Amino acid sequence: MKNRAFRKTIAAFALAAAVFSAAGANAADPIWKQLDPAQLEKLLDGGRVAFVDRAQRPGKELAVSGVIVNAPPEKVWNILADYESYPKMINQITRVKVIEKKSDFAVVQFYMFLIKLGPVKIQTDYIQKWKYDKPRKITIVSLDEKNVKKKKYNETDDPANAIVWELVPTADGKRTMLFHTTISDISESGVVGKYMVERQPTIQIGFDLANALIQTEAIKIRAASGK
Structure with missing residues (x-):
């Protein structure tokens, strides 16, 4: 069963690469938005997709699932x-603290396990502002802890490094095409993380792609559970 799911993911990845390469370039939008909605729905019906978007933000590699x-x-x-509920949905997230929650945004602190290298566990925690653009988009930016203590939630908004969730209804409105665009910096997690990125720079985009796939799949499973 796992092998079949893996093959479907690889096939969908290859198909996505071909389709997105053929789509017209527009740096203002994510690559997947260049597709006709019906074509996009058909692509996702073939299995989850993952790819690297280098066109949307110059000089940045974005992982998209x-x-x-x-x-x-x-x-x-x-x-x-x-x-x-995130610690129950995503194993890598060990704890969550909601600092503030309003109708148009939330400020949340996540505690996350990154990777294990022998006896060493690389863990991190970070504070994010989740900005709501209902009902289609959530934009996530990192916040500095000092500004959070002063409730200065707009001081460090950085769109170049924003993480995004986007929701697109299918033609019948009964399902959702869910996209997660993410970017991170493992080197900020400490000396070991910095060493890993310096020795093997591609580990960063590999980590981001895996993270994007894990999170979209977790949301899909949670929705299917009916909880």
Whole structure:
């Protein structure tokens, strides 16, 4: 079963690469937005996709994962914004602290296990502002802890390094095409993380792609559970 799922992912990845390469370039939009919605839905029906987007933000490598979720966008949105449930959905997230939650944004601190190298566990924690653009988009930016203590939530907004969730309803409105665009910096997690990136720079985009796939799949599974 796992091998079949892996083959479907690889096939979808190859198909996505071919389709996205053929699409017209527009740096203002994610690559997948250059596709006709019907074509995009058909692509995702073949399995989850993952790819690297180098066109959207000059000088940046963005990891993107897309999946079909068998639930309408409203339900998927509610799952995304249920921060306290993330440790149950995603194994790498060990703890979550909601610092502030408003109608148009939330400030959340995540504690995350990154990778294990022999006896050494690389862990990190970070504070993010989740900005809501209902019902289709959530933009996530990192916040400095000092500014958070002063409730200066707009001081460090950095769109160049923003993480994005986007929800697109399928033609019948019953399902959701869910896309996760992410970028991170393992070197900020400490000396070991910095050493890893210096020795093997490609580990960074590999980590981001894996993270994007894990998170979209987790949301899909949570929606299917009916909880």
